[in-house]
Amino acid sequence: MAVLTDLTELHRPTDLAAALQLLGRSRPRTVPLGGGTLMAAGRGPGVEALVDLSALGLEGVRVEGEEVVLGTATTLQALADDPIARAQWWGVLATAARSSATRLLRSAGTLGGTLAAGPAARADLAVVLSVLEARVRALGPDGTARWLTMAELAGGLPAPGLLVEVRIPGADRADPAPPPGGTTSGAAFLRIARTRTDQALVHAAAVVESTPGQGTRVRLAVGGADWPPARLATAEAALEGVELTEDAVRQATTPALAALRPPADHRASPPYRRAVAAVLLGRAARQAADRAVAARFHPHLGSDG
Amino acid sequence: MRVECEVNGSALVLETAPNTSLLRALRDTGLLSVKHGCETGECGACAVLVDGAPRPTCVMLAGQAQGRRITTVDSLGRVTALDPVQQALVDNGSVQCGFCTPGMVLAAHALLARRPDPTDAEIRDALSGNLCRCTGYLKPVEAVRRAAAALRGEAPLPGTEPSSGGGALGRGGDDRGWAPQLDDPRQMGAPDDPDPEPRGPEGEGAGAGGVAVAAPVRPSERLRVVGRRERKVDAAKLAAGRPCFVDDIEIRGLLHAKLLTSPHAHARLRHIDTARARALPGVLAVLTHADLPRVAYTTAGQSWPEPGPHDQFSLDAVVRFVGDRVAAVAAETEEIAERALELIEVDYEILPAVLDPAEAMRPGAPCLHPEPEAYHIADRERNLAARIEAEVGDVEAALAAADLVVEGEYLVPQVQQTPLENHIVITYWDEDERLVVRTSTQVPYHVRRIIAPVIGLPPKRIRVIKPRIGGGFGVKQEVLIEDICAHLTLATNRPVRLEYTRAEEFRSSRSRHPQRIRLRTGVNRDGTIVANDMYVLGNTGAYGTHALTVQSNTGSKTLPLYRAPNVRFVADVVYTNLPPAGAFRGYGVPQGFFALESHIDEVARRLRMDPLALRLQNCLREGDPNILAVALGEGKEGLPQVVRSCGLPACVERGAAAIGWARKRGRPGDGPRRRGVGMAIVMHGTAIPGLDMGAASIKLNDDGSFNVLVGATDLGTGSDTVLAQIGAEVLGVPLEDIIIHSSDTDFTPFDTGAYASSTTYISGGAVKLAAERVRTQMFAVAAGLLGADPAQLRCADRVIRAPDGRGVTVSEVALHSLHVEDQHQIMATASRMSQDSPPPFAAQFAEVEVDTETGVVSVLRVVSAVDCGRAINPASAEGQVEGGVTQALGYALSEEMLYDRAGRLLTTDLAEYRIFAAPDMPALETLLIETDDPFGPFGAKAIAEIPLDGVAPAIANAVADATGVRIGQIPLTPPRVWAALQGAAGAREA
Numbered sequence A: 001m002a003v004l005t006d007l008t009e010l011h012r013p014t015d016l017a018a019a020l021q022l023l024g025r026s027r028p029r030t031v032p033l034g035g036g037t038l039m040a041a042g043r044g045p046g047v048e049a050l051v052d053l054s055a056l057g058l059e060g061v062r063v064e065g066e067e068v069v070l071g072t073a074t075t076l077q078a079l080a081d082d083p084i085a086r087a088q089w090w091g092v093l094a095t096a097a098r099s100s101a102t103r104l105l106r107s108a109g110t111l112g113g114t115l116a117a118g119p120a121a122r123a124d125l126a127v128v129l130s131v132l133e134a135r136v137r138a139l140g141p142d143g144t145a146r147w148l149t150m151a152e153l154a155g156g157l158p159a160p161g162l163l164v165e166v167r168i169p170g171a172d173r174a175d176p177a178p179p180p181g182g183t184t185s186g187a188a189f190l191r192i193a194r195t196r197t198d199q200a201l202v203h204a205a206a207v208v209e210s211t212p213g214q215g216t217r218v219r220l221a222v223g224g225a226d227w228p229p230a231r232l233a234t235a236e237a238a239l240e241g242v243e244l245t246e247d248a249v250r251q252a253t254t255p256a257l258a259a260l261r262p263p264a265d266h267r268a269s270p271p272y273r274r275a276v277a278a279v280l281l282g283r284a285a286r287q288a289a290d291r292a293v294a295a296r297f298h299p300h301l302g303s304d305g
Numbered sequence B: 001m002r003v004e005c006e007v008n009g010s011a012l013v014l015e016t017a018p019n020t021s022l023l024r025a026l027r028d029t030g031l032l033s034v035k036h037g038c039e040t041g042e043c044g045a046c047a048v049l050v051d052g053a054p055r056p057t058c059v060m061l062a063g064q065a066q067g068r069r070i071t072t073v074d075s076l077g078r079v080t081a082l083d084p085v086q087q088a089l090v091d092n093g094s095v096q097c098g099f100c101t102p103g104m105v106l107a108a109h110a111l112l113a114r115r116p117d118p119t120d121a122e123i124r125d126a127l128s129g130n131l132c133r134c135t136g137y138l139k140p141v142e143a144v145r146r147a148a149a150a151l152r153g154e155a156p157l158p159g160t161e162p163s164s165g166g167g168a169l170g171r172g173g174d175d176r177g178w179a180p181q182l183d184d185p186r187q188m189g190a191p192d193d194p195d196p197e198p199r200g201p202e203g204e205g206a207g208a209g210g211v212a213v214a215a216p217v218r219p220s221e222r223l224r225v226v227g228r229r230e231r232k233v234d235a236a237k238l239a240a241g242r243p244c245f246v247d248d249i250e251i252r253g254l255l256h257a258k259l260l261t262s263p264h265a266h267a268r269l270r271h272i273d274t275a276r277a278r279a280l281p282g283v284l285a286v287l288t289h290a291d292l293p294r295v296a297y298t299t300a301g302q303s304w305p306e307p308g309p310h311d312q313f314s315l316d317a318v319v320r321f322v323g324d325r326v327a328a329v330a331a332e333t334e335e336i337a338e339r340a341l342e343l344i345e346v347d348y349e350i351l352p353a354v355l356d357p358a359e360a361m362r363p364g365a366p367c368l369h370p371e372p373e374a375y376h377i378a379d380r381e382r383n384l385a386a387r388i389e390a391e392v393g394d395v396e397a398a399l400a401a402a403d404l405v406v407e408g409e410y411l412v413p414q415v416q417q418t419p420l421e422n423h424i425v426i427t428y429w430d431e432d433e434r435l436v437v438r439t440s441t442q443v444p445y446h447v448r449r450i451i452a453p454v455i456g457l458p459p460k461r462i463r464v465i466k467p468r469i470g471g472g473f474g475v476k477q478e479v480l481i482e483d484i485c486a487h488l489t490l491a492t493n494r495p496v497r498l499e500y501t502r503a504e505e506f507r508s509s510r511s512r513h514p515q516r517i518r519l520r521t522g523v524n525r526d527g528t529i530v531a532n533d534m535y536v537l538g539n540t541g542a543y544g545t546h547a548l549t550v551q552s553n554t555g556s557k558t559l560p561l562y563r564a565p566n567v568r569f570v571a572d573v574v575y576t577n578l579p580p581a582g583a584f585r586g587y588g589v590p591q592g593f594f595a596l597e598s599h600i601d602e603v604a605r606r607l608r609m610d611p612l613a614l615r616l617q618n619c620l621r622e623g624d625p626n627i628l629a630v631a632l633g634e635g636k637e638g639l640p641q642v643v644r645s646c647g648l649p650a651c652v653e654r655g656a657a658a659i660g661w662a663r664k665r666g667r668p669g670d671g672p673r674r675r676g677v678g679m680a681i682v683m684h685g686t687a688i689p690g691l692d693m694g695a696a697s698i699k700l701n702d703d704g705s706f707n708v709l710v711g712a713t714d715l716g717t718g719s720d721t722v723l724a725q726i727g728a729e730v731l732g733v734p735l736e737d738i739i740i741h742s743s744d745t746d747f748t749p750f751d752t753g754a755y756a757s758s759t760t761y762i763s764g765g766a767v768k769l770a771a772e773r774v775r776t777q778m779f780a781v782a783a784g785l786l787g788a789d790p791a792q793l794r795c796a797d798r799v800i801r802a803p804d805g806r807g808v809t810v811s812e813v814a815l816h817s818l819h820v821e822d823q824h825q826i827m828a829t830a831s832r833m834s835q836d837s838p839p840p841f842a843a844q845f846a847e848v849e850v851d852t853e854t855g856v857v858s859v860l861r862v863v864s865a866v867d868c869g870r871a872i873n874p875a876s877a878e879g880q881v882e883g884g885v886t887q888a889l890g891y892a893l894s895e896e897m898l899y900d901r902a903g904r905l906l907t908t909d910l911a912e913y914r915i916f917a918a919p920d921m922p923a924l925e926t927l928l929i930e931t932d933d934p935f936g937p938f939g940a941k942a943i944a945e946i947p948l949d950g951v952a953p954a955i956a957n958a959v960a961d962a963t964g965v966r967i968g969q970i971p972l973t974p975p976r977v978w979a980a981l982q983g984a985a986g987a988r989e990a
């Protein structure tokens, strides 16, 4: 099957300015190329030129102050193997990266491609980034930068521009021992599918911050195949300070989920997705809460290593 | 554009278009080890290492390789000197069709470069993108573990070592030079076997060329090659990525074909305008129904006369499913051919479509095949492609008299064979203007016979070549695209290549018949089953290929498993406007057993009996007749059958012990996650009695090697190896002295082909007989040289010996007969047909964990205890079981073709249509319970299909054990299981 039938150019610039200049052209119609795992599988009507982002130095994961910074050219496999991604937030970033597609696709597919492709990427990472309150830096053709939330990105911007990095707040510092009585956090990511390597029918992520004497705060996100990730703000508010049993979380999330519109397709019905989302959210919150408590005593437990 | 990269250590410049995939670019430069299995990065057949990381090249542009280092298997080992990973895969039987192997080798290398001592979970993750439809991943994972040890310089891990060097060149053994010796052979030393046993009986049948029934073997026979874990004879070249598949040849002037298919489920082509397509530069031919003679035929690759409906035409004025052929194009490149398709203007008159088989039978439903040319249709007004009815005893009376009647309804899905290699064919005129058809088929002889009238050439002007095949599983028992490719060669006088994409494979090839099955079982309080009544509503889709015979197997191979004296089987096989069903490994039997074996568990529950005990009480035993055999032949009256060997009780006992039945049954535990165990017993057939025939011819060469030519079609199953082992055994030589070739209609003798689990039994019988005839001729010469009585000679280890210990080598006999005295070629041909189809038996067990809150069923373990008679090669027998179980896991849990309301397929890629990958696998255990069948060669029965039969019901039964809920529909996807559990909970509350 012939792919990208209108393609006439493929560039691999070595600096961002050159990349933006190419992407800013109205003719030929030019779009970014990550690993190509989705792009090169499609006919891409109208795509006349591609800008391969692999030589821009946009890969890698680092900690900057209280933020973890992910370059968008990082491959999903590199993310899965990255020591920072495995250490921070109980390794949920690495776990979600590892559960994405297959080893071969992960060696090729990039974080940027995953974010830009939206639901087509079937991405477990999206729900994790959403619960971690990640922001994505997007550059317009003139170099102007915008910071997008995952919700804004999922909303399908007409022209998000070039995604260059993802920043996640609340990284643990090098000295991870929390001050006595200080806040500790736990995180968890869960997914279900027909088989282990299958795309997630439903996935859910939770982050819990726990301060002794003050109870817990929880953040929850849910999504799945063709179901872009959504934060459950009303449930999060309702759960503030409440003991995070699975039942409590299920009860709090059920009305919030009823307000969501999960897709009805051949994979599953909306009632199924909502019910299972509540189950996974309950389990994820419980697991995250347990981890937050465990972190108080064993800070090193915070990684998946 | 110019892409400069390093490929396998050398600088390479690829001249490509910007939108060319790296897969295409590499294949175009002759790196044919990089395979095409899909277009979405999901199968891994195209994997290479890019700067050391394994990546799919089908979803990578050639331009992305600029400046990068590319590694393919071509740089690793040669056939005669494999690298440790390749060698490990070859050694333990991981290479079946081998289409996935090069990609796997590279993925494993990338892993071992990072992790010299990986865990099994890491190995499975490393192979997660390399789908394999043949092996079940157990052996590949083990091979990677062994290769890792070898690369670390450790002594070989204990495990399944192959028995010998095995096979020809480079498979470890015998690469010594050869020069004819002039010594007097009669001076040979003492025998190196001090304890020669008597030879096996000869089993001579009818005269040369006739069809014979081989005599039974004696169990005392001592075997040297048969029964051993020999390496597959083709494994080394497959692991090395040598070009041996249909697409791996280069032909000058090759055109590329593409098919225009229908976007509508049912439509008449009012008008087709091909003028613009024809005018496109580079287009050589555009064919529509108006260009071709209207010849009704069936694509079912079966013996003549094919019993099912002849309701297809190469191209027709009516299209009957989304994906049905409208027109065909041949052009200089694939891109031009695709563009030409877009330029064909079709005016469709949309006809009412029917997708549901029950609706299709109702009066007033749209009729799919009113055309008068079609024939062998059971009832075209009611859209009945086939109707089957058989009754033994009096079912209604027995049900009325039974203590208890249990009724149930079961639903099984449409699933696809999904071999890693899609359908592909290349056709060309040879220098004599005979048409060569190089095709990925299970049935080369049927291809030749069936396409002849369709394309208007006599068989004598057609030659069909089957090279290595990347899996078939029944979908290549279909003469699917050979006709249209041939039409295009006839129209252009140019070589033409036609290959399906994965999406075309899903939309426009064949599948397993979906069925709705109703069962009524009459049983007495003591557990005696007195009657079984099965009704099947089968959906054959738009064409009735295999409709009659698949559905008749649904009854004939399942119901006789229980000794009920009253049995009825009725099937309606109905046309609908969906892609056609056809042959799929198991051939109707997995459908029937899902229903029957789920149902027997329900009967046991109603009787409060252990389901295992109920089965043992009622199942068939040695000496029992198959009570449906006569009433339900394959499309005609069958031959009476008596079970001569049955290891079923041992299968049940050993399997139950292995799974821990007594300990685990009925102990689901509590909490949201429940555990259960379930089981099923199954039987199958071995070849179609009185119909399937295979032939072999064998000749002796100067050096004592033998050419064995068989029409039998190895499609990755290992049949070439098994047949060569049988030949080597009889001829008294090691496996590497056998050069086996399959199949080429010009050179290899007839064989019905690879289906009906027949090859080892039928073709193996033919090889055995031909080898015995060759041996008789060798002994005649040797007797002269030794001055001994030919009846007293025996041959082992390449030496023919007299009882006094003197001997001559096989090579000496060859030289003598070819060059010295009474010169003649020692050679023989034999055919084998059987009136008997000895059933293999199996007991299959599953242990599951059900997450009752999400509906996720995790299978923890599958145990298959299989009675396959004697395993000619235990490694390949296990491979057949492991691979079959894995396909059945998909059937049970994840595979299902789904459509929208207009009949458009939704599951068109390997992400949506989910087959099992390495990390998805439960623990697999295979127990070969060997019996000695009196008819099979060396006691062999079939093993190819039976492992698929019992897995789905065993899993459904285990889910019922875990949850108390019977789910009568597969696959057991999370939403389906969840809905059933919710429904049951709702019912309890109400």
Ligand SMILES: Cc1cc2nc3c(=O)[nH]c(=O)nc-3n(C[C@H](O)[C@H](O)[C@H](O)COP(=O)(O)OP(=O)(O)OC[C@H]3O[C@@H](n4cnc5c(N)ncnc54)[C@H](O)[C@@H]3O)c2cc1C
Residues within 6 Å of the ligand: A031, A032, A033, A034, A035, A036, A037, A038, A039, A040, A041, A053, A072, A073, A076, A096, A099, A100, A101, A102, A105, A106, A108, A109, A110, A111, A112, A113, A114, A115, A116, A117, A120, A121, A122, A123, A124, A125, A161, A162, A163, A164, A198, A199, A200, B040, B041, B042, B911
């Ligand atoms: C068959 C299949 C199954 C998959 N299953 C899963 C799964 O189960 N879970 C999961 O998490 N993921 C899954 N994935 C997604 C996988 O992660 C993809 O590899 C990834 O989404 C695409 O990355 P890429 O770099 O190859 O993107 P590309 O194909 O290169 O690009 C995809 C799109 O993103 C745009 N783009 C790329 N990079 C940027 C950028 N930096 N800025 C702006 N736009 C950009 C491109 O223009 C294009 O439109 C699956 C992918 C495939 C093909």
Ligand code: FES
Residues within 6 Å of the ligand: B035, B036, B037, B038, B039, B040, B041, B042, B043, B044, B045, B046, B047, B056, B057, B058, B059
């Ligand atoms: S993954 Fe590339 S051919 Fe299937």
Ligand code: FES
Residues within 6 Å of the ligand: B094, B095, B096, B097, B098, B099, B100, B101, B131, B132, B133, B134, B135, B420, B470, B471, B716
């Ligand atoms: S051996 Fe793996 S697909 Fe055939």
